[in-house]
Amino acid sequence: MGWGAAGPNGSAPVLAPHHPCPFESLHFVGHSAVMREVLKTAFQVAGTDATVLLCGESGTGQELLAQAIHRNRQRAQGPFVAVNCAALHESLLESELFGHEKGAFTGAVRRRIGRFERASQGTIFLDEIGDMGLGLQSKILRVLEQREIERVGGDRTTPIDLRVLAATNCNLTADIAAGRFREDLYFRLSVVVIELPPLREHREDIPVLAEHFLTLFGCQYHHGTPMLSDSALAILHNYSWPGNVRELRNVMEQMVVLSQDGPIEPRHLPRGIVEHSSTAPIPPTSPSVSRGATDTDLLSLDAVVQSHIRRVLAATNGQLAQAAEILGIHRNTLRRKLEEARIVLQDESGHSFHAYAIALGFVALGLSVYRLAGILSGITIMM
DSSP states (O other): OEEOOOOTTOOOOOOOTTSOOTTGGGOEEOOOHHHHHHHHHHHHHHTSOOOEEEEOOTTSOHHHHHHHHHHSSTTTTSOEEEEETTSSOHHHHHHHHHEEOTTSSTTOOSOEEOHHHHTTTSEEEEETGGGSOHHHHHHHHHHHHHOEEEOBTOOSEEEOOOEEEEEESSOHHHHHHTTSSOHHHHHHHTTEEEEOOOGGGOGGGHHHHHHHHHHHHHHHTTOOOOOBOHHHHHHHHHSOOTTHHHHHHHHHHHHHHTOOSSOBOGGGSOHHHHHHSTTSOOOOSSTTSOSSOOTTTOOOHHHHHHHHHHHHHHHTTTOHHHHHHHHTSOHHHHHHHHHHHTOOOSSTTOTTTHHHHHHHHHHHTTOOHHHHHHHTTTOOOOO
């Protein structure tokens, strides 16, 4: 099942009629079996105060699911307070979470209540907790164990009554092994773990999600709701969606804003999506390149995703912030993907990036390593 908000007229979300879901009131769009399993688990834990860790790639709907868990049953009337742990420096994040006393540091001219206290009787959602520093992790562990906090610069503890939900797009097991994440905190957070699948693993939800977003933004921008042609829908279905549902939502919003009379055709879709959909023809870059694909030309899904990221970086001259915005992911997530793919950028101005991006662009077009070496002879590529 995919994610979405309620229809613009408050109508119920689209769900498979033959399989009632207890989360119907929480505005989930789609019908895939894998997402129904996610909702089944979420419904089971919603009526408890168990700490839940939501894992999955950026853009898969972690915060939306956290809100759904919060709104079901006992803490629904309390506040839902979300904190992006990757957005602030550790010292600022500590003050944001725990609050501070007057005079605790330069500029602390008055007492400030932190997010933990503001979430009292409700739920706090710690997003991207895998990016939190080790020093602050130990303090979060104490909160989970003792259910009390101490403001920065204070000497008294304050009891808190709240539920803790957390989310990450990191591999916390690998981070624990590398010494970047506390194992004891992981055990406290992972009372229940819910894995949210990337959109490419429940492609059957793409048509209904696309239609939902087209309707939603058509109403928001006072446009008619454009229709997707079969060929355009096929391209969307076969695209890898590295930005997941968030990226699909952004593309559908663009289609509404730029829509004209008639259905949405492949020529109206963003070029990057058309070029990287498996239904799109791949033009040869050299007369020596065969038009037929062989086993050595075919790429894995991870290679396609990495290639798309490299193309976006090339188009943005290596500007990570701009590239992350286009991909629909957080800049820290993009940095992590670059590290995993061993893509080296000397800086964000693109000075040493172009030859590397050009080379890997050829890989995306299906060239083998030997053809790549021949075409790029004389070009120094930094790996």
